[in-house]
Amino acid sequence: MLEISDLSKRYGPVVALDGATLAVRPGRLVGFLGPNGAGKTTTMRCIFGLARPDRGSITWQGAPIDRAHRLRFGYMPEQRGLYPRMKVADQLSYFAQQHGMPSGAAKAATSRWLDALGLADRSGARLEALSHGNQQRVQLGAALVHDPELLVLDEPFSGLDPLGIATMTAILRERAGAGVGVVFSSHQLDLVEDVCEDVVIINRGRIVAAGGIDELRSASDRRHLEVEVTGNGNAWLAGRTDLTVMERAGDFARLLVPADLDLGAVLAAASAAGPVARFSFQPPTLSELFMEVVQS
Amino acid sequence: MSRRRAIWLVARRELLERGRSRAFALSLVVSVGLIVAGIIVPSLISSGPGTERLGIVGPAPVGLVDGIEATARQAGLTIVAEPVPDLPAAETRLTDGTLDAALAFPPDGSIPTYVVKTRGNALLQQVVVASFSPAPQIGFRELQPSDPNRDTSFLFANVGVILLFISIFTFGTWVLTGVVEEKQSRVVEVVLSTVEARDLLIGKVLGIGILGLVQLVVMITAGLVAGTTTGRFSLPPTTGASVTMLLLWFILGYVFYSTALGVLGALASRMEEASNASSPVSFIAMAGYFFSLLVALNDPAGTAARIATFVPPVAPMVVPLRAALGAIEPWEVVGSAILMCAAIWVLFVVGGRIYTGAVLQTGARMRLRDAWRTSGRAG
Numbered sequence: 001m002l003e004i005s006d007l008s009k010r011y012g013p014v015v016a017l018d019g020a021t022l023a024v025r026p027g028r029l030v031g032f033l034g035p036n037g038a039g040k041t042t043t044m045r046c047i048f049g050l051a052r053p054d055r056g057s058i059t060w061q062g063a064p065i066d067r068a069h070r071l072r073f074g075y076m077p078e079q080r081g082l083y084p085r086m087k088v089a090d091q092l093s094y095f096a097q098q099h100g101m102p103s104g105a106a107k108a109a110t111s112r113w114l115d116a117l118g119l120a121d122r123s124g125a126r127l128e129a130l131s132h133g134n135q136q137r138v139q140l141g142a143a144l145v146h147d148p149e150l151l152v153l154d155e156p157f158s159g160l161d162p163l164g165i166a167t168m169t170a171i172l173r174e175r176a177g178a179g180v181g182v183v184f185s186s187h188q189l190d191l192v193e194d195v196c197e198d199v200v201i202i203n204r205g206r207i208v209a210a211g212g213i214d215e216l217r218s219a220s221d222r223r224h225l226e227v228e229v230t231g232n233g234n235a236w237l238a239g240r241t242d243l244t245v246m247e248r249a250g251d252f253a254r255l256l257v258p259a260d261l262d263l264g265a266v267l268a269a270a271s272a273a274g275p276v277a278r279f280s281f282q283p284p285t286l287s288e289l290f291m292e293v294v295q296s
Numbered sequence: 297m298s299r300r301r302a303i304w305l306v307a308r309r310e311l312l313e314r315g316r317s318r319a320f321a322l323s324l325v326v327s328v329g330l331i332v333a334g335i336i337v338p339s340l341i342s343s344g345p346g347t348e349r350l351g352i353v354g355p356a357p358v359g360l361v362d363g364i365e366a367t368a369r370q371a372g373l374t375i376v377a378e379p380v381p382d383l384p385a386a387e388t389r390l391t392d393g394t395l396d397a398a399l400a401f402p403p404d405g406s407i408p409t410y411v412v413k414t415r416g417n418a419l420l421q422q423v424v425v426a427s428f429s430p431a432p433q434i435g436f437r438e439l440q441p442s443d444p445n446r447d448t449s450f451l452f453a454n455v456g457v458i459l460l461f462i463s464i465f466t467f468g469t470w471v472l473t474g475v476v477e478e479k480q481s482r483v484v485e486v487v488l489s490t491v492e493a494r495d496l497l498i499g500k501v502l503g504i505g506i507l508g509l510v511q512l513v514v515m516i517t518a519g520l521v522a523g524t525t526t527g528r529f530s531l532p533p534t535t536g537a538s539v540t541m542l543l544l545w546f547i548l549g550y551v552f553y554s555t556a557l558g559v560l561g562a563l564a565s566r567m568e569e570a571s572n573a574s575s576p577v578s579f580i581a582m583a584g585y586f587f588s589l590l591v592a593l594n595d596p597a598g599t600a601a602r603i604a605t606f607v608p609p610v611a612p613m614v615v616p617l618r619a620a621l622g623a624i625e626p627w628e629v630v631g632s633a634i635l636m637c638a639a640i641w642v643l644f645v646v647g648g649r650i651y652t653g654a655v656l657q658t659g660a661r662m663r664l665r666d667a668w669r670t671s672g673r674a675g
Contacts, residue, residue, distance in 0.1 A: 048489040050656055067492070075489040081482025086313060097305050098490045142486060 001025050002047070002065075002150055002181060007056035008205070009042055016042040017053065018205035024150065024181040029172060031192035031213075032185040034202035035294055040185040041078050043202070044152050048075050060150070071100045074148035078155055078185075080139050082127050088138055089114065089123035092145045099146035106145075113141045116171070133164055140168065144175070151175060153184035157191060169195050193286040201293055208293045217283035220292065225255040228278035229270050236273035251277070302491045306499025307506070314470065315507055323466060327515050332522045334455070348373060348420045351380040351389060354401035364427040371423055386411065390439055399424060409435035448529040452538050453593060453620035457613050459515055460542060461585045464549045464612065465578075467508035471554040474500055475561035475655070476570045484655055493652040501554050505547070512546050534622070541616040541629075548636045549612025552643060553581060559647035562654040563662045584610035588617050596623035605632045608639035 002024040009017040017039045024030050034040050045051035047058060048070055060069040082091055089110050096106035114120045117137045127135060136159060143151060151172070157165055172195065176182050183200075186192050192199060193213060201209040209216055225243070229236055234253050237245065242261070247254040257266075263281060270276050284292065314320055348368075352361065361377045368375040380386040386398040390413045397420055398411045410424060425434060475497075478484040487496060516539055523529045556577045564573040571578075587610060592601040596618045604614045605624070611632045618624035653670035654662045 050485060050488055067490075071490055073489070075486065077482070077485040077489075079482040079485060081485060083313070083478075083483055084481055086309075090312075094305065094309055095486070095490075098302060098487070 001061065002183075003059045003062075004043065004047070005057055005059075007043060007046060007053050007058070009039075009046065009051060009053045015205050017046075017056075019056070020202060020205060020207050022200045022207055022210055024183045026149070026181045027176055027179045028181060028198055029176045029196045030181075030183040031196040031199040032183050032202070033187075033189065033192065033199055033290060034185075038202045039205040040202060041154055044075070044077075044154050044183075044185070047152055048073070071146075072148055073150045073152060074143035074146065076139055076143040076151075076153040076156055080136065082135070082138060082142060084128040085126050087124055087126055088119065088130070091127060091138065092141050095142045096145045099148075101146055109145050109147065110141075113145050117141050118167075132159065133161065136160065136164065137167075140171070144171070149180060151180055151182045151184075153182070155186060156184050157186055157188055165191065189285075189287040189290055199286065201290060203294045209289070213286055216289060217286070220284050220289060221259045222284060222292070223257050223259050223261065224280075224282045224284060224288070225257045225261070225266070226252070226278055226280040226282075227255065227266075227270055227276065228252045229274045230277050232274040236270055240269075299492065299495055303495045303499040303502065306487075306491065306496055307503030310474065310500055310503025311506055314504065320507060320511075324511055324514060327462065327511060328518045331455070331459070331515050331519045335519055335522045335528050336526050348375050348396045348417060349394065350375050350377045350420070350424070351386045351395045351398035352377055352401075353380050353383050353386050353398055354403060356399070356401055360427060364424055367427050368423045371419060373419055373423060375420065375423065383411075387439060396420060397424070407433045407435055409437055411437045411439065414438055414440040448532050449534070449538075449620050449622060451523075451529060452535075453596075453617045454589070455519065456538065456542050456620055457585070457588045457593070457617050459512065459519075460546055460549060460613055460616065461581070461588075463508050463512045463515075463546055464553050465581060467504050467511075467550060468554040468557045468577075468581075469574075470504045470507075471500055472557040472561040472570055472574050473567065474504065475558045475651075476564050476567050479562065479564070479655060480566055488656065493655055494648045496655075497555070497558050497648065497651050501551060501558065504554065505550050508550055509543065509546065512543065516542065534620075538616070538620045541619045544633070545612045545616045548633065548640070552608065552612065552636065552640050553577065555640065555643050555647055559643075559651045559654075562651045563664065563667060565657075580609045584613050588613040592617050593621075596621040602628070606635055608636050611636055 004023070005021045007017045007020040008015075020039060020043060022030075022032075022043075032040050032043070042051055046053050047065070049065075049067070058065045063069075086094070089107075092110040092113065093103075093106045096109050097103060101109065111120070111123070114123050117140065119134060119137055119141070122130060122134065127138060130138065140153075140156065143153065153172075156168055156172075160168060169191075172182050172184070197212055199210070199213055199216065200207055211219075224246075228251050230251055232251055234248050234251065237243065237248075237253060237255075242257070243266075244256040245253055246256050267276070267279060270279065350364070364377060365375055380389065380395070380398060383398075383400055386395065386400065389395040390398060390411060393413075396412070396417060400409045400411060402408070410421065412421075428434070478487065478496075484496075491499075520531065520535070524531060557574050560573045560577060561570055564570045584604075587600075587604060591598075592604060592614050595601060601614055601618060601623075604610045605618065605628050615624065615629060615632050619629060650664060650667045654667035657667070657670065
């Protein structure tokens with residue numbers, strides 16, 4: 001398990017991290033969310049020793065992280081980059097060896113991963129000769145080729161087409177299924193909600209929400225209520241101050257309400273106004289949750 | 297995994313990727329071509345056909361001069377023979393170069409003497425000797441006895457400095473561009489997630505240095521083979537020592553300059569900034585090069601050359617030059633090498649910290665001071 005606690009980092013006057021604490025468990029897919037500049041990339045760079053925290057600790061299996069641990073991690077940085085003129089297979093084999101694999105095992109792992117990524121026929125091509133999407137796949141390959149126990153991916157989905165997103169999702173799920181801890185950052189919240197079990201939301205260098213997506217949603221003190229009263233034109237809502245109207249169209253209304261709202265009373269009021277065609281009470285989506293915690 | 301293996305993997309990648317590159321093949325072909333041409337072309341010019349002036353002192357046998365001129369024509373050589381009043385006059389004209397050789401016949405009819413200033417034209421001498429019949433009995437004299445080893449030493453010193461400068465600078469620049477390429481392509485972030493910044497620099501310097509050493513050995517071998525087969529020079533007994541000195545000082549000079557260039561390369565974000573960032577080091581290297589060829593070569597045991605021996609950036613070119621000319625004390629070589637190693641160590645400690653601080657920074661070109669501060673406790 002990777003545990004980050006009280007991580008703080010300043011760049012001159014800019015506070016990048018302000019006591020961030022989070023954990024990545026084996027076999028879990030963690031979405032690392034936050035607005036631009038919230039500290040996601042800095043956190044990831046601290047894990048790999050590419051940035052040096054001013055305060056705080058990062059431990060792996062309980063021990064302070066060092067170079068030997070990092071060899072068992074895989075990293076895909078936000079700023080993609082590989083050797084443009086190096087052949088694809090040579091490149092992956094080189095990174096596998098830099099992670100401690102003997103030459104033979106590195107070559108075997110390279111061809112296995114090139115197969116899995118659908119790049120077997122491009123193994124002898126120079127990286128710069130590949131399309132953008134295929135270069136992205138090689139970049140993922142460089143993070144995966146040494147069978148890491150922890151995967152840290154900075155915006156792995158950015159720039160991918162739907163097919164690429166599907167491949168990436170399948171690979172991340174498969175890795176997590178094999179017991180690898182996976183943490184990745186993303187701005188595509190619907191995708192994260194679909195792929196991840198856990199999320200960590202960071203804002204201005206602090207963790208503002210962390211846990212299972214379902215638990216976080218139900219722990220929210222707000223709910224979404226969708227009501228449709230046929231023929232009423234939302235007249236029944238007039239004068240109700242406990243309900244915040246987020247959207248109204250004809251007979252339909254989407255409302256933001258407290259979690260402890262007396263649903264029976266609301267349903268009774270709606271029924272009194274006319275036939276109720278829809279009445280749905282839902283916890284907020286991840287996107288809504290995100291907006292809530294980031295804007296508060 | 298050990299740091300040593302990480303360094304070796306970096307070095308091996310540089311060796312394989314660059315060793316197979318067209319740039320290396322081209323560099324090898326061009327440098328060997330230049331050195332072979334540099335050795336063969338002058339020897340073609342000096343042994344080519346021309347007009348040789350032969351002075352005749354005293355009573356020459358009847359028909360000898362005609363015979364010499366006829367033999368010369370067959371050999372493709374034009375000899376103009378002219379009478380000279382006496383031997384001192386001939387010696388004066390040999391010294392000032394208005395005669396190439398003189399043939400002196402003593403009045404008493406004893407054996408004639410063939411006189412040259414120093415190491416005359418071998419073909420001229422053969423023609424003159426062949427014109428005597430019966431079998432020649434001729435004395436030979438050099439006004440200024442030649443020392444073929446001294447001439448060869450001068451050539452070695454001269455060519456050695458040029459080879460060193462080209463090698464150090466070519467491969468030092470490869471380190472510079474390699475560092476900038478890694479930074480520009482952002483691959484450095486992936487590499488540094490497993491490799492320490494310092495080890496990446498060491499591996500890069502090592503791998504490219506091995507290529508540089510290979511090229512230098514090839515150039516020296518080609519030069520020596522070309523020189524001996526064309527008769528430009530014969531190998532003096534000090535050849536082994538001179539070559540060893542060249543290789544040793546290539547290693548020291550290359551490590552020094554390539555480290556400095558690699559560190560400065562880390563300050564640049566794009567290739568266009570690299571030459572700008574490296575200009576102070578290029579300037580120092582050029583100054584050392586011209587100092588060696590213009591000052592140290594003419595007065596290898598002089599005060600300026602002795603001082604330069606202990607100035608690390610200049611020493612890699614001055615010391616092998618002085619050694620090739622036999623104008624350096626052993627203690628000076630040892631002292632200079634120790635000082636050079638110390639300079640490399642200091643450069644590595646200081647430069648390693650700057651490199652570490654700068655290589656992950658993107659955006660505008662970094663200032664030295666910021667890079668030093670950024671790496672902070674990493675130093």
